[in-house]
Amino acid sequence: MEGYILDAYTDLRKNKIVLWLKGAKTVSVEFNYMSSLYIGGYGLEEAERRLSAINGIDLVFENVRTAPSMKSSVLLRVSSRNLSLLRRIAEGLQTSKSGSGLSLYDVDIPYEQRFMAENGIFPFAHISVRHGSEISCEESVDDISYEFPPLNTCHLGISFRESEGAVSVASATVDDETISGDEEHVLMEISRRLNASESDVIITHGGDSGKINELYSRARRLGLGSFTLGRAGGLQSTYRSKSYSSYGRVLYKPSPALLMGRIHIDAENSFLYDESGMDGLVEVSRLSLIPLQRMARVSPGTAISGMENVEAMKRRIAVPYRKNRSEDFKNAADLVVADRGGFIYTPQPGFNTDVYGVDFSSLYPSIMEKWNISVETLNCGCCRQDGIRVPELNYHFCRKYRGIVPAVVGRLISRRRRYRTVDDPAAANRSKALKWVLVTSFGYTGYRNAKFGSIECHEAINAFGREILLTASEIAGRMKFRVLHGIVDSLWLKGEGDIDEFVKSVELETGLPIDIEGRYRWIVFLNNKGNGEGSLNRYYGELENGKMKVRGIEIRRSDTPEVVRFAQRILLEKLRGSSSSDDFMRRAMEGITAVREIVRSVKQGDYPAEEMLITKRTSQRVEEYAGNSEQKKILVELGKRGITVNAGEAVRYVSGRNSSGRTAIPEHAADIGNYDASHYVSLIARSISTMLYPFGLTEKKVRLLLTHF
DNA sequence: ATCACCCGGGG
DNA sequence: GTGTACGGGTGAT
Numbered sequence: 001m002e003g004y005i006l007d008a009y010t011d012l013r014k015n016k017i018v019l020w021l022k023g024a025k026t027v028s029v030e031f032n033y034m035s036s037l038y039i040g041g042y043g044l045e046e047a048e049r050r051l052s053a054i055n056g057i058d059l060v061f062e063n064v065r066t067a068p069s070m071k072s073s074v075l076l077r078v079s080s081r082n083l084s085l086l087r088r089i090a091e092g093l094q095t096s097k098s099g100s101g102l103s104l105y106d107v108d109i110p111y112e113q114r115f116m117a118e119n120g121i122f123p124f125a126h127i128s129v130r131h132g133s134e135i136s137c138e139e140s141v142d143d144i145s146y147e148f149p150p151l152n153t154c155h156l157g158i159s160f161r162e163s164e165g166a167v168s169v170a171s172a173t174v175d176d177e178t179i180s181g182d183e184e185h186v187l188m189e190i191s192r193r194l195n196a197s198e199s200d201v202i203i204t205h206g207g208d209s210g211k212i213n214e215l216y217s218r219a220r221r222l223g224l225g226s227f228t229l230g231r232a233g234g235l236q237s238t239y240r241s242k243s244y245s246s247y248g249r250v251l252y253k254p255s256p257a258l259l260m261g262r263i264h265i266d267a268e269n270s271f272l273y274d275e276s277g278m279d280g281l282v283e284v285s286r287l288s289l290i291p292l293q294r295m296a297r298v299s300p301g302t303a304i305s306g307m308e309n310v311e312a313m314k315r316r317i318a319v320p321y322r323k324n325r326s327e328d329f330k331n332a333a334d335l336v337v338a339d340r341g342g343f344i345y346t347p348q349p350g351f352n353t354d355v356y357g358v359d360f361s362s363l364y365p366s367i368m369e370k371w372n373i374s375v376e377t378l379n380c381g382c383c384r385q386d387g388i389r390v391p392e393l394n395y396h397f398c399r400k401y402r403g404i405v406p407a408v409v410g411r412l413i414s415r416r417r418r419y420r421t422v423d424d425p426a427a428a429n430r431s432k433a434l435k436w437v438l439v440t441s442f443g444y445t446g447y448r449n450a451k452f453g454s455i456e457c458h459e460a461i462n463a464f465g466r467e468i469l470l471t472a473s474e475i476a477g478r479m480k481f482r483v484l485h486g487i488v489d490s491l492w493l494k495g496e497g498d499i500d501e502f503v504k505s506v507e508l509e510t511g512l513p514i515d516i517e518g519r520y521r522w523i524v525f526l527n528n529k530g531n532g533e534g535s536l537n538r539y540y541g542e543l544e545n546g547k548m549k550v551r552g553i554e555i556r557r558s559d560t561p562e563v564v565r566f567a568q569r570i571l572l573e574k575l576r577g578s579s580s581s582d583d584f585m586r587r588a589m590e591g592i593t594a595v596r597e598i599v600r601s602v603k604q605g606d607y608p609a610e611e612m613l614i615t616k617r618t619s620q621r622v623e624e625y626a627g628n629s630e631q632k633k634i635l636v637e638l639g640k641r642g643i644t645v646n647a648g649e650a651v652r653y654v655s656g657r658n659s660s661g662r663t664a665i666p667e668h669a670a671d672i673g674n675y676d677a678s679h680y681v682s683l684i685a686r687s688i689s690t691m692l693y694p695f696g697l698t699e700k701k702v703r704l705l706l707t708h709f
Numbered sequence: 710a711t712c713a714c715c716c717g718g719g720g
Numbered sequence: 721g722t723g724t725a726c727g728g729g730t731g732a733t
Contacts, residue, residue, distance in 0.1 A: 253721080275719090301723045341725065435719070443723035450723075458724075529729070536727065537717075552728075557716060616715065627713065628732065662731085686730095 001029060002128040004148045005121065006200060007263060008291040009236055010111040012084040017115045020261045021127070022149060022200060026231060028261060029129050033115050036079035037090055038064060038318045042101035044076050047093075056082045057089070066105060066318045067451065068376045070401065075105065075318065083111055094321065105318035109309050113289045117313040123285040123292055124148050141286055142411075144418050144430075151263075151278065154199040156190070156229075158211050169218055187219050191227050194262070201263045201278070202229060208266040208297070212257035231261025252648030256297050263293045270296040272303075272433055279426040280433030287412075300440035301447065307408045307437075308452045315404075319451055342462055343469035347485035347492070347534040349527035349694040351581050355484060355541070356493045357517035357549075358503070360468070362413055362435070363489035364442035366512050367464045368457075369410040373445070374403025375454045390460040391467045397460070405452045409441050465489070472506045472514070479505065485525060487536050492523070518543040522578050526553070527694055540691065542576055554687040562611040563602065567595045567684045571691060588692055592705050595688060599706045602680050609672045612654045612680060620647050634664035641666070655679050681707065 003023025011018050016030040039047055048059055057080040064075045080086045090107040106114075119135050121127050126148070127137045139146065157173035171180040172190050179189045194202070204211060216235065219227035228234070236258035257264055265273055265281075272281055273296050285295040288306030295303070312319050360366070367373065371388050377398035380387065387396030397403075412434050419431040442461060445453030465488065472491060473483050479502050481495035493502070499516060506514050523541025525534055538552030554560045555568040574591035578584040601607045614630075622635035622645070634653045635645055643666075645651055652667040657676040665672055685703040692702070 298721080299723075302721075304723085432720075439718075440723060443725090445723085446725080447723045453723090455724095528727085538728080552717075554729095557729090559716070619714075625713090629714065630731070631714075690729095 001027065001130075002126070003027070004126050005116075005123050005291075007261070007293050008112040008116065008123065009258070009293075010083060012087065012237075015081065015083045017112055018260075019127075020231070021129075022151075026198070026200070026261065028232065029132075031115070031133055032081055033083065033111060034079055034081050035083060035086055035111050035114060036077050037086065037107045038062075038066075038075040038077055038105035039093065039102055040066065040073060040075040040105065041103040044074075044102075047102060048076055051076075051078060051089070054085075054089070056080055056085055064105075064318050065316065067312060067320060067404070070317065070376050104321040107321045109313075109319070110290075112291060113306065113309070114313065116289045117310050122287075122289055123295075124282050125286070144415055144422075144427075146286075148282075151200040152198050153201040153203065153278075154194060154197060155203045156207070157205070158215060160211075160214065167214065167218075169215065183218065184222050184224065187215065187222070187224055187227050190215075191229065194229060195231075199262060201265065202259070203265050203267055205268050206266060207264055208254045208256045208269045210254065212264065213255070229262065229264070230259035234260065236260060252646045253297075258293055263296070265293075265296045271299065272296065272436065275436060276429045276433035279429035283430040284433050284437060300437045301444050303437050304408070304441050304444050305450070307412075308404050311404045311408050317404075342488035343466045343486055344488075344536060345473070345483055345486035345491075346536065347525035347539070349525050349532075349534050351522060351524050351584055351694070352484060352494060352520075353522050353580070354494060355520040355523050356481075356499050357490065357520060357543075358493065358499070359490040359515055359517055360472075361513050361515050362416070362438050363465060363468070363512065364461050365409045365413055365438045367461050367468075368441070368445070369406045369413060370511065371460075371464060372397045372399070372403050372406050373457050373460055374405035375452050375457060377401060377403040377406075378454065378456055378460075391463045393459060393463050395456055395460055403452075405441070405445065405457075409438065412438055412441075468510050468512060471510055475505050475509065476502060485534070485536075485539075490517075492520075518545060518547070520544070520549075522584065523549075524691070524694065526690065529690075529693075538690075540572065542578070546576075548572055548576070553690050559614060559616050560687075561614050561680070561683070563598065563607060563680060564683050564687045566611070567598055568687050568691065570594050570598075571688060585695060588695065588697075592688060592702065595684065596706050599681055599684060602684070603677050603707070605673075605675075605677055607675075607680075609654055609675060612675045613652045613667060614655060615650050615652045617650045618645055618647055621645075630662075630664060633662075634666060637664055637666050637669075 001021065003021030003026070006020040006022045006026065008017065008019050014030065017033045019029050021027055021029060051057065051059055057078055060077050061074050062077045063072050065072050078089060090104065093102065093104055116122055121135060121137045122141050125137050125139045127135055129135055155175050159170045160167050161170040169183045169186050171178060172186050174190060174193045179186050212229065238256050238258055254269065267273060272284060281292055281295050284303045285292045288303045289310050290298065290303060290306045309319060379395055380398040382400055383396060383398050387399060389396055416431050416434040416438070419427040444450050445461065446455055446458035447453060469486060473486065476483055476491065476493050480497040481493040481502065483491055484494050485492040503514050503516060520541040520543055523539060526538040527533060528535040535552065540548065540550040540553065542548055550556060550572065553568065555565045571591035574587045574594060575584060578587055616631060618631050618635065622632065622639055625632040625635070634651050638645060638651065653664040654672055654675045656663040656665045656674050657679070662676065665674060681703070685706055686699050689697055689699040689702045
């Protein structure tokens with residue numbers, strides 16, 4: 001039997017690892033798998049005595065290296081083919097271990113991931129299986145020119161009807177064809193078509209948010225035993241929906257609907273698919289050994305963590321379950337130094353011409369790779385005298401042992417570099433996916449639960465970053481450039497120097513690659529509205545290739561209503577081609593004149609209500625909100641209509657007004673057209689003022705210009 | 710003025 | 721299952 005690994009998961013009821021192989025036919029293969037975990041710490045003998053009463057497990061003491069110290073010690077290995085039993089033991093130990101002095105290793109790496117690592121296989125590898133369980137694989141994961149057969153992809157849309165509180169399936173679309181008729185027909189026709197077309201991938205919008213589960217529950221209700229979306233019946237058992245915190249904000253993750261033998265991707269719930277498509281997902285899935293169907297639902301941080309686990313398994317290092325390492329003691333002076341973030345050079349607000357934008361590509365990951373930054377290499381005992389010193393900080397990193405994080409990040413950087421030399425859309429998408437994983441890899445080192453990071457690593461990376469940017473700024477000065485603005489890994493330079501010479505010198509002195517983003521025909525740096533000083537992340541400008549680059553202002557924000565974006569877009573288009581400060585101002589006034597047309601329509605009250613919708617994510621449930629915020633208002637309104645919103649879900653509303661003040665009108669309300677015109681005129685005026693404030697156009701002045709017909 | 714709360718990043 | 725720290729903005733009080 002042979003084929004490409006389409007999906008992999010652990011079936012805890014059968015105690016098997018299941019692989020789906022896409023070959024001449026697409027079939028599943030099940031494997032017995034002996035997995036294990038390690039126990040260390042005090043009271044091992046006692047633990048062994050208690051565990052030896054359990055049937056179906058093997059216990060043996062072994063000398064094993066553990067992260068992050070990388071030292072060998074004697075640990076108790078608990079192995080079993082009964083994966084569900086092993087998991088129950090792990091869970092039992094986790095809950096009882098607090099205060100017991102025991103520490104656990106290798107307990108939270110999914111079994112299918114460990115299985116693939118131990119067998120030298122990975123998602124989308126071509127493998128053969130002989131005699132039921134002998135796996136062979138010719139492919140190397142390091143190969144970047146891998147191929148696999150085209151995946152049959154199907155777009156599935158489902159619409160429901162609701163009558164008297166009962167939900168039923170109204171119709172469906174399979175690719176471009178609509179299926180309607182009675183419910184039983186619709187359900188069975190979906191099933192039949194997926195089978196007939198041998199679909200491998202099913203793309204839905206909102207499939208995880210109840211739609212797929214609803215299909216199955218309707219099929220059960222109607223007694224349609226043969227209904228299935230997968231190649232085998234039913235859904236994989238999985239976790240419940242939950243609200244969680246990521247990227248500093250609360251997100252809502254619905255319970256995923258995972259098929260068997262087909263890959264369901266909910267386009268609304270997959271960050272990486274959205275950014276880099278199928279090619280990007282496959283790339284990251286191969287490197288992290290996280291099967292594609294799961295990869296489509298996790299954050300890049302989980303991918304990083306997966307790759308680090310794989311690297312640790314390769315080195316036969318046991319990975320602790322929870323890191324129980326506190327930060328090293330720091331005195332007050334250290335804290336002040338360490339706490340500084342990336343390089344900052346505040347710009348003067350205003351209009352500039354002939355500016356170069358340059359940035360270091362993947363600066364932080366390159367630093368991690370170059371200076372071996374990882375928790376196991378931090379302040380090692382073997383390089384006390386001659387380790388890699390960190391600027392400003394009293395830390396060092398090991399020169400002898402290659403850290404796990406730099407090894408992983410280094411591989412990603414070199415893969416990405418190679419993909420960037422290939423001119424083909426798949427390579428571009430893979431590169432994009434890697435870019436995201438690399439961006440996340442820095443933040444992940446500062447994440448308190450990251451196993452191979454620590455806050456000291458985070459600080460060290462920042463310290464190296466500041467030094468490099470300072471060096472680059474000095475070189476710019478030597479080469480007749482003036483630094484207008486700089487932040488973290490980017491510089492904006494004005495002057496008559498030779499930019500290619502600058503890049504060469506910087507690369508020579510720092511050893512890190514720098515990219516020229518381009519030459520701006522003009523660029524406007526904006527002010528901070530609070531104190532009037534230059535803002536670090538708000539600017540807009542036109543590159544010589546005609547591309548507009550805009551950061552930080554309303555048009556870039558997801559909570560800005562379309563009507564306001566439209567106004568800013570009109571102004572930006574008018575500014576395109578500005579050749580001088582005077583020309584810019586003339587165009588700006590023309591822009592304001594054009595925006596007056598929008599304002600006129602908004603004031604008349606006939607602007608389309610959907611263009612007025614404000615979208616905001618909620619971070620709490622309605623009862624948890626303090627005060628009377630906009631979010632609370634809309635959640636109360638929705639509550640009246642029987643709609644509850646989970647923390648992390650977005651709400652859409654139009655801003656209205658009644659006798660007692662501002663109101664929020666929910667998206668589907670009947671009075672959606674009753675928007676508060678004056679409020680929206682303010683928003684438009686403010687957004688124009690945001691862009692033109694450095695030229696004396698306050699919100700008040702803009703409002704006058706916009707409304708004084 | 711202060712507090713509570715939301716958004717961004719790259720291409 | 722799960723990236724940080726923080727600049728920056730808005731609306732209510």
